[in-house]
Amino acid sequence: MLGKQHVSITLATVFPLLVPMLFNGDGNYQLYSISILIAVLIGSLTPDADCGGKSKLYYDFRFVYEIMIPLQKSVVWIFDRFNLKHKLNLEYEVGNEHRGIMHAPIGILISSLLIALIVFILAIIILKESAVVIFVTVFVGLLIGQFFHLMEDSCTVAGINWKFPFGTKELKGKIYTFGKFKGKKDIRPAISEYSLWSITFFLLVGDAFDYIDLTQLSVYPLILLVLVLMWILIISIAKTDFQFWYQDIEKIRKMKKIARNIGK
Numbered sequence: 445m446l447g448k449q450h451v452s453i454t455l456a457t458v459f460p461l462l463v464p465m466l467f468n469g470d471g472n473y474q475l476y477s478i479s480i481l482i483a484v485l486i487g488s489l490t491p492d493a494d495c496g497g498k499s500k501l502y503y504d505f506r507f508v509y510e511i512m513i514p515l516q517k518s519v520v521w522i523f524d525r526f527n528l529k530h531k532l533n534l535e536y537e538v539g540n541e542h543r544g545i546m547h548a549p550i551g552i553l554i555s556s557l558l559i560a561l562i563v564f565i566l567a568i569i570i571l572k573e574s575a576v577v578i579f580v581t582v583f584v585g586l587l588i589g590q591f592f593h594l595m596e597d598s599c600t601v602a603g604i605n606w607k608f609p610f611g612t613k614e615l616k617g618k619i620y621t622f623g624k625f626k627g628k629k630d631i632r633p634a635i636s637e638y639s640l641w642s643i644t645f646f647l648l649v650g651d652a653f654d655y656i657d658l659t660q661l662s663v664y665p666l667i668l669l670v671l672v673l674m675w676i677l678i679i680s681i682a683k684t685d686f687q688f689w690y691q692d693i694e695k696i697r698k699m700k701k702i703a704r705n706i707g708k
């Protein structure tokens with residue numbers, strides 16, 4: 445999936461859960477949620493540091509990219525040096541390939557921890573306080589962002605092996621990142637994006653018209669339920685192969701233009 449799609453789908457998933465915290469009025473909660481949001485945004489791009497070419501992470505968050513490259517090399521070196529494949533009886537060799545160790549739960553855990561630790565040390569030096577809170581929010585945010593990156597990649601034909609390198613538990617869909625047919629675009633990433641953002645939209649409209657009280661923590665379980673159902677739907681449609689999903693790029697462009705003109 446493309447970098448900008450990772451960012452949008454991931455943020456749209458996490459945002460509804462942070463909306464009540466952002467509206468809670470407590471300055472601390474607002475600060476935590478903004479810190480988590482930034483970490484989620486970076487996390488949504490982090491795994492693709494392994495793609496060989498220059499990913500969106502390289503252009504937008506170069507400092508994280510510069511941490512990820514030596515980190516991946518070190519992890520690969522450790523597995524090789526200590527012959528961990530043999531010792532841990534692993535099913536796969538850990539190498540530098542795209543969608544290898546950095547696209548697996550173990551990889552996102554290691555990288556989230558390392559980046560959060562670096563931010564923690566910087567926070568101790570610069571801020572001298574709140575370093576622990578910053579560490580926790582950055583770690584949680586990065587982990588969530590990277591987790592949803594894996595979920596999104598699981599909707600594509602290449603898929604994700606969730607047990608790498610210990611075993612095989614592949615989750616894959618039928619979405620081609622760069623399109624299956626020439627001149628056509630798979631509209632499922634866009635549908636997922638808009639559907640997820642619509643949750644935030646309804647929450648804000650509902651709050652504005654007093655249908656929902658965002659200061660009540662009891663709205664959380666309901667938002668969580670809607671998100672889970674929506675993700676089940678996203679994964680389910682990713683596994684289908686209807687002609688409808690592939691729409692003319694020209695047609696989409698025209699529709700966007702009309703929508704933009706209406707917006708004006």
Ligand SMILES: [Zn+2]
Pocket residue numbers: 445491492547593597
């Ligand atoms: Zn990826």
